[in-house]
Amino acid sequence: MTNDKIIVALDVPDLESAIALVDKLESVSFWKVGLELFTSTGPRILEILKSRQKRIFLDLKFHDIPNTVAGACRSAARYGVDLLTIHATSGRDALNAATQAAQEGATQAGVKPPKLIAITLLTSISTRQLAFDLKIPLELPEFALEMALMAKESGLDGAVCSPQEVSQLRQNCGDEFLLVCPGVRPTWAEKGDQKRSLTPSQAIQAGANYLVIGRPITAAAEPELAWKRISEELTTK
Numbered sequence: 001m002t003n004d005k006i007i008v009a010l011d012v013p014d015l016e017s018a019i020a021l022v023d024k025l026e027s028v029s030f031w032k033v034g035l036e037l038f039t040s041t042g043p044r045i046l047e048i049l050k051s052r053q054k055r056i057f058l059d060l061k062f063h064d065i066p067n068t069v070a071g072a073c074r075s076a077a078r079y080g081v082d083l084l085t086i087h088a089t090s091g092r093d094a095l096n097a098a099t100q101a102a103q104e105g106a107t108q109a110g111v112k113p114p115k116l117i118a119i120t121l122l123t124s125i126s127t128r129q130l131a132f133d134l135k136i137p138l139e140l141p142e143f144a145l146e147m148a149l150m151a152k153e154s155g156l157d158g159a160v161c162s163p164q165e166v167s168q169l170r171q172n173c174g175d176e177f178l179l180v181c182p183g184v185r186p187t188w189a190e191k192g193d194q195k196r197s198l199t200p201s202q203a204i205q206a207g208a209n210y211l212v213i214g215r216p217i218t219a220a221a222e223p224e225l226a227w228k229r230i231s232e233e234l235t236t237k
Ligand SMILES: O=C(O)c1cc(=O)[nH]c(=O)n1[C@@H]1O[C@H](COP(=O)(O)O)[C@@H](O)[C@H]1O
Pocket: 009, 011, 032, 034, 059, 085, 119, 121, 122, 123, 124, 160, 161, 182, 183, 184, 192, 194, 212, 213, 214, 215, 216
């Protein structure tokens, strides 16, 4: 069974483990390559996924000054990936520069530009941490919405948010804005470090375009079974 709304996080330390997982989960069509794996393998993993006709979310969560994030987005866009992330808290100038640079990089390489999506607030941050550690005086849903709106105004294609904010972001950002939700957990899975989760079907019903799921599938004793179970839960609800 395939389910193209689920992006599976390939959070493993090396190429060998990544290939083993991709081969095991043959029906997964969309994979996320994040900081751990890309730091270890570089673009090699992207070539392997492409050779297997997989879609790719390159989740490098750029967060820097405008000139630096623009350079990083220009370089990353040359790989011809489907989705690319930048932190909204890099600021409006950085988001504008990143949008333009991603287009330039893709054009130079003759590939389709990636959808550039902004991290609003990491799903591992709780209401309490936002207020007490980060000293942000806004309510958490309001902060996430402000970050998404700034991203939209800066020309980004979408945002990453927790399932708990997705319905509010969908109402305020419109139907065309991509909303990607990590931190989803089936009722039978451990929450781990995720603080603002809902189940996969609740997140889709609330308006998410894509779900990013890692450990409930990849750390399961039988990843194929966990993937199948989540896919079935989504198609039957
Ligand atoms: O950009 C992301 O994908 C992301 C943003 C966010 O706010 N929270 C978040 O968990 N993620 C990623 O989503 C994946 C979640 O993995 P699990 O918690 O194992 O399902 C990880 O690869 C995270 O890097």
